[in-house]
Amino acid sequence: MGVIFTCLLEPTVLKLLIRQLVTQLQQLNGDFWWLWETSVMMGAAVKKKIYWNDASVIPWTDSEKQHKSLTRLIGSGGSGVQMKDGALVFPVEGTKNNGKAVSLIIYSSEIGSGNLSKGMSADGCSDPSVVEWEKGKLMMMTACDDGRRRVYEIGDKGDSWTEALGTFSRVWGNNQKRHEKGVRSGFITATIENRDVMLVTLPVYSKNGEKGVLHLWLTDNTHIVDIGPVSGDDDVAASSLLYKSGDNKKEELIALYEKKKGGGESSLGMVSVRLTAQLKRVREVLATWKKVDERVSKLCPSKSPAKNPSTGNACGAGKITDGLVGFLSGNLSDTTWRDEYLGVDATVKKGTNGVATGYADGVTFRGAWAEWPVGRQGENQLYHFANHNFTLVATVSVHGEPKGDTPIALMGATMNDGKNTVLLGLSYDKQGKWQVLCGGKTTKELRSNWEPETTHQVAIVLRNGSQGSAYVDGQRVGDASCELKNTDSKGISHFHIGGDGGSTGSKEDVPVTATNVLLYNRPLDDNEIRVLNANKISIPKLTGLKTLAAGATGVGTARDGGAHGDGSTVCGGGLLPLLLLLGLWGIAAS
Structure with missing residues (x-):
């Protein structure tokens, strides 16, 4: 089982392949310890080929004892990340002495060293994937045995853990039964149309719950939009995402997923799909978000007379859309x-x-x-x-x-x-x-x-x-x-x-x-x-309303000083100018 790190760095592309090998795990005299070996391989992409050299081993000592309740620790297979400060972070999955799974991270600031996070997820949360969101802050997505996917905000190099209940924790279900493992998600960050976003791939199940069609989701940690299906008629299990952009403004978004056999059995077959149409839809959604933000901002102009020096300006830039x-x-x-x-x-x-x-x-x-x-x-x-x-x-x-x-x-x-x-x-x-x-x-x-x-x-x-x-x-x-x-x-x-x-x-x-x-x-x-x-608008008085029979769609209503409505007003379209797309992209495979 391994984790693949894929990072976009200038002027070259650096790829770090982390293969996690748990070679020994014992519990002696009540003390938990392990010997963990991680191989780091470096190389450069040349004409879509990757050449690896200088493989080395990161030794993990048996001195970590802050999690005595753990009886097992394995590589999660989820995507890891190289942070902006150069540190490597990858997710691991532990088993507590009560039999419950938990998710943690290993944080390594330099080759040859690494620390297991002091914090961890709630009991029953497994299959973690990690991305960096904002400087020094990580976001971890897990599949939990209560049937929801929990997302954690992690700070202080893994010491601080907070469930993101105010944004998108527990948004997605994982359709698992209590005795079954969850399905690992694709989870990456990117900068598209000059906006930082997260992209998620997760299966959406039919009403009978038997088949999972992989969908791509877009979020900026506030809004969430289902971009649509990416796997056709395949029944999908685990998935990963790859986003690539460069100086030539050429961008690619690729999904990699595990295809199930008939009867819901897992298959070793992997399918990759180039998501060109979905990436175009992502840009369209981001353009719409920007236009609607501008429209809403006009409801509370920054030069509003409601500004109060003692309380600040609640109509300040971005305040009404926060x-x-x-x-x-x-x-x-x-x-x-x-x-x-x-x-x-x-x-x-x-x-x-x-x-x-x-x-x-x-x-x-x-x-x-x-x-x-x-x-x-x-x-x-x-x-x-x-x-x-x-x-x-x-x-x-x-x-x-x-x-x-x-x-x-x-x-x-x-x-x-x-x-x-x-x-x-x-x-x-x-x-x-x-x-x-x-x-x-x-x-x-x-x-x-x-x-x-x-x-x-x-x-x-x-x-x-x-x-x-x-x-x-x-x-x-x-x-x-x-x-x-x-x-x-x-x-x-x-x-x-x-x-x-x-x-x-x-x-x-x-x-x-x-x-x-x-x-x-x-x-x-x-x-x-x-x-x-x-700053609220004034609603005109109603001068007349024609009622319709039940099930009708409605008719225009005359208003003082207003026009007849037809129930079809939409927000204006149009795309923003294409900007250079930069981002951190990762792909995980197990």
Whole structure:
């Protein structure tokens, strides 16, 4: 079993092939020790051929004793990395005395030495792959026996380990049974269109779970997009990625994967695929992200009058887009409300005679609502971070007064508990009062009022999975945060916007317009929410709405000072100028 290091260095390409050979492992008198040999081979690529010379051996001593609970240590086979400071890092997999697998790294700053990391993954996490993300920080992806893939941020040469719950840890499932090993992922970094990104290959399984089709995923540690399948009809197990670019601006992206035999058995056959079309799609997605960032930044201009010298400028460069994962505006097609960042789309739901109408900047609901999936996505949950931290902001207007006594849901997070319990949400009633739902219960002390045909900005915020807050027009509703009990065993099913399917759909429902719906993977502070509110757009009054029969797609809605919407507004296209592509690329094989 081995790890292949592949690094792009100027002016030559240096390839380091690390072959890990565990020659002896014993446990004597309660002391754990091993003799580990690693061969380092150097060479240069000449006309696509690699010539190796000067093989040497890195000795590993028996003095490492910081992990006495380990009974076994093996090479993981995952990709390693040469860091910017020249250090070599490669992943290893250990077995604890309780039989559980753990993932660690070996960090070597010079040939002939190396240290096993003091930190490690949670029990049950195996098949690690490592990349360098930002200077001195590593990202490790593992397949864990709870059915999710956990990602760790590693610092201090392996001493500091933090699960990346706020970004993309537990986003992907690994479709393994409790007694089975996980499937190793392809995991590399690259700089494409002048933006640092990570590329991931993982199998996506059919509903019956029998076949895994390899997909390529793109992330910048905030947004995540499924670029699409790369393996055709093959049933795929482990995979690796290779990205290459050079002074001649020629770039290549190649996937290497293990093809299974019939019946799910592993095969020794390896397949390589050149991902030219997928790389083109990556560039298109990055161009879209840039355009949407620029568009969102205009919602909070840097010269905003809301700047407060005592609190700083929450509209500063990049501030409004910091942690911004999803953006819903006016891109409505049939029942799909498309995410402008190309991530997770919301789905419009309708009651009897319900209608949802798109216009240039948003959607108007009557007897209808939208659901933005979190856990409901299934195996791969791009918004899994929402179970720990999130901010959901929307600009809304209620175009009338409800007649019934039941509060009308406006926006919230619904639990995946089979009861549609609202973890955190905001509703309104006929007395003109806002109501906050917290853990399925209504907060009693409310001071804010709502008015029909008035533009309001509303926000709900979750901190550390246990503290919830709601805001209206930049002010917190209620005096204190509400205590929540959100656990990963249940988690959030989806966000609802414009209603929740409960009271929504009755004849008493009044139209509600929502626009500029922003989803962050972090809790915004009070100042950021106030500044966003100070720069909110004004929603025109509604002058008429033609209802359609259930199942219809909606019609244009006339507005004072506005145009008729057709539910098909999309973000402008176009690619950025092609820049020199630089990056660190690695490939692993076992």
